[in-house]
Amino acid sequence: MRTGPTILHLDMDAFYASAEQAAKPSLRGKAVVVGGLGPRGVVATASYEARKFGVHSAMPMGQARRLAPNAAYLVPRFRLYREISEQVMGLLRELSPLVEPLSLDEAFVDLEAGEVAWDESSAEAVGARLRADIRRVTGLTGSVGLAASKMLAKIASEEAKPDGLVLIRPGTERALLGPKSVRILPGVGPATGDHLRRAGILTVAEIAEAGEDELVRLLGKSHGAQLYAMALAHDARPVVAERDSKSVSVEDTYDVDIHERVRVRAEVQRLADRCVERLRAAERSGRTVVLKVRRYDFSTLTRSETLRGPTDDPGVVREAAARLLESVDTTGGVRLLGVGVSGLADYTQEDLFAQAAAQAAAAEESRGAEGAGEEGEERERAEVAEVVAEPVVGERRWMAGHDVRHAEFGAGWVQGSGLGRVTVRFETPYAVGPGRVRTFLVDDPLLVPGEPLPLVEPGE
Structure with a gap:
């Protein structure tokens, strides 16, 4: 780990909702919720005004409407968000050649590699200037975290929200982390947190006190050792610049249209498995699962679901692809099917025990079980950040917010x-x-x- 706080983490504030408020004067200062508006839709982003009512990302849209019935509910406009993201990423690349995007609105930057910062004062000056440039170029705000590691920089940006800057000074990391919940550490989701809670471990300091041997016993050798190191504020992961490849996908065109829904589902599952094989062969993971369907009349639909973090787990990708298929009408027949994964990264960021639960649920389903129950629904809601249907090509649809x-x-x-x-x-x-x-x-x-x-x- 480095001695200066020269790793920067940028996280745009309530990105989709803030972009909609900036684009629509009538919504400024009001509750705005962006996401899938159908019966299976979930919240992608809620404005800070909507969060006061308890609305948050990954929440089922029906629940959000009950909490905030007077909010504006909008379908995402990904073209706009991508354009803004390109502007922001361009500003980051002016600072350093090492920029690691995590999503449209989030990225790590190695300021030392760009020779723009080397100590606390220079890093803080760069962060302040970046925030001002983002506001000037996009009209939006972003929160900046500065620290000596990626994990700490991300924690700092969370502390900075909204529209702030937090710098964690080297030497103060353990004191800062100690009293915080174990959930603040990467890879500790609801299931893993509950597993640790049953062992009497609630805070980061208690992870450190438990010792590496106990963590290995609870979580396994690799994950236990990794979590113990993070509790000690040890994180030597480098900032990795985005690779040329933006996505991994597979698709098949069928000589005869497929009409049977069971066959379509089976093909989607098979394509999901092939996609993960390619993903793993490239030693990558991905955050967004994409389903492509070309119907009998050559109309093409795409559906996408973005997870909380990158994954290369075949069960997670299969489940996401299956959920996306539920929103597609294949009654007239299907000419082509495709499954892809984008938002690529060099690591996975799944909840360890939730991932195991997904695999167990898949095994149970193969034995003829019906449904995943409340625990499965809770895990699905926790992992899914957004489920959004892209418009059919050539179809004239009047979607709220477009x-x-x-x-x-x-x-x-x-x-x-x-x-x-x-x-x-x-x-x-x-x-x-x-x-x-x-x-x-x-x-x-x-x-x-x-x-x-x-x-x-x-x-x-």
């Missing part, structure tokens, strides 16, 4: 649709106050899908 343009009224966004009508609020990110609302027939020829506008007005 951009539209009207020949007379200009740019706006969909507030809602139903009963043959669509309600649109006409406003842009640069407006001072809320825009006006109009309602149209869903097939109004003057209303067409629009493109996301930059959050910061060009020329500013």
Whole structure:
């Protein structure tokens, strides 16, 4: 481990929801929830205003609506989020050649490798300048953590939220970690935390006091030793620059359309296993599982689910792909199926015991068990960060939050649709106050899908 706090962790604040608030003046300062709006949808991101009601990511959308019935519920606009992410990652790469993205809104940066920081004062100055640059370029805020290791830098950024900067000074790490819950350490999810709790271990200091031998007995040699080292604030993992490969995927085109739902499910499971084989062969793991379906009429659908952390576990990928398939209508037949994993990383970040539970559940299912029960549902909700359906290519759908343009009224966004009508609020990110609302027939020829506008007005 290095002697200076020269590893930076950036985490954008409530990224999707903040981007929507910045794009829509009428939603600024109000509760906003972004995610899948269907019966199986979950929350991807909730604004800080919505979090006051208890809404959080990975929560079933139905529960979120009960907690915050007056919030704005929007479908994600990944094109906008990717554009903002590219701007932010560009700012990070100006600081160092070693930038390790974890997702669209999160990354590690090795400031020492970029020769921009070498001690506490220089690192803090770089972090402050980065936060200002992000606000200037994107109009959004990000929280920055600075420390001598990746684990501590990420903990620091959590402490900094929202819109702050926290630097952990070398030599103070164990005192800072000691009283905190074991859940603060990477790889300790609900199941592992419960396992440690039953052994009387609740805090990081108690992990250190238990000793390595006891941790190995409880968790196994590799994971026990790793957790003990982290409790002592030891983490020598380097910041690894993003590789050329962005995803791993496999797909099959069928000579004869597949109509039987059972066969479609079996093919998706087989493709998921092949995808994981390629993932492991490349010594990678991935955070986002993608399902691709081309139907009998050549329309192509994609569905994606992003997990809490990178995985190379075949059971986790199979389960995610199966969940995604549930939202796809294959009645008319399927010409092509594909399963992919993106958001690649060099490590896994699964809850160790939750992963074992997934494997056990899969084995139980193969013996004819019906359902996973409450424990399985709890694990699924804990691991899934977002479940979002991308629009069908070429299909005209009015989805809440998406951009539209009207020949007379200009740019706006969909507030809602139903009963043959669509309600649109006409406003842009640069407006001072809320825009006006109009309602149209869903097939109004003057209303067409629009493109996301930059959050910061060009020329500013």
